[in-house]
Amino acid sequence: MSLPTVTDRRGNERKEIWLKESELVPILHTRLLHGDRLTCCCGDLLTTNYYRFDVRSRSTGNSTNIAYAGDGCSAKLIELSGQIGRPISKLRLFDPLAAAPRAESGRGTGEQGNGGRVIWSPVNRELIDAISLFCIAWRRTSLPDVLLTIRDEVESRPTVPHLRGAAALNTILRKFGGDQRTLSQRLNALRVDNPTLRHFPFVELRRILEARRNDDDTPPTVYL
Numbered sequence: 001m002s003l004p005t006v007t008d009r010r011g012n013e014r015k016e017i018w019l020k021e022s023e024l025v026p027i028l029h030t031r032l033l034h035g036d037r038l039t040c041c042c043g044d045l046l047t048t049n050y051y052r053f054d055v056r057s058r059s060t061g062n063s064t065n066i067a068y069a070g071d072g073c074s075a076k077l078i079e080l081s082g083q084i085g086r087p088i089s090k091l092r093l094f095d096p097l098a099a100a101p102r103a104e105s106g107r108g109t110g111e112q113g114n115g116g117r118v119i120w121s122p123v124n125r126e127l128i129d130a131i132s133l134f135c136i137a138w139r140r141t142s143l144p145d146v147l148l149t150i151r152d153e154v155e156s157r158p159t160v161p162h163l164r165g166a167a168a169l170n171t172i173l174r175k176f177g178g179d180q181r182t183l184s185q186r187l188n189a190l191r192v193d194n195p196t197l198r199h200f201p202f203v204e205l206r207r208i209l210e211a212r213r214n215d216d217d218t219p220p221t222v223y224l
């Protein structure tokens with residue numbers, strides 16, 4: 001579902017009213033790609049890093065809008081959300097243009113608040129990458145609840161491979177991409193303006209999907 005973008009929340013007062021009316025679910029913290037023209041919640045154009053939120057009505061729980069917030073506005077929203085007792089959790093930066101993560105602890109997926117170093121399951125790291133890329137490739141769409149749930153489950157148990165996630169993700173990609181558009185094809189289109197966009201082979205997820213069998217004993221079509 002394509003949702004309108006919030007662009008009229010300049011200043012603390014409007015932001016605070018907004019936070020009281022709406023739940024801002026943090027979906028993605030990433031870097032602006034070349035060719036992207038996205039407007040911050042305050043109405044300015046985004047220039048570098050930004051948060052993306054799915055905005056839900058506190059009264060109905062329905063998704064009503066998508067919102068973007070650059071460094072300044074996102075920091076302010078997070079601060080104000082804490083002050084009104086409805087804190088928004090911070091997200092690590094997902095940088096699709098950066099160098100590939102090291103094998104044992106992915107960029108942004110290796111640290112935990114307690115200072116310890118968590119060894120992420122490679123399956124989970126690929127799931128988080130894929131969900132982040134879904135948000136970038138289908139940025140006018142609210143994140144399907146299935147993917148939000150997978151993300152939260154992976155975040156809470158990063159070391160335990162989320163084996164059901166691959167099939168659920170593939171189903172969502174089929175639904176959103178149609179027969180002709182895989183996630184990789186979408187990324188290739190973005191690569192025209194962003195030649196340093198990382199390649200995401202999704203080796204683990206493909207292996208899991210390959211091992212699955214349809215009723216006629218064939219593996220499912222992969223939409224990664």
Ligand SMILES: [Zn+2]
Nearest residue numbers: 040041042073
């Ligand atoms: Zn702003």
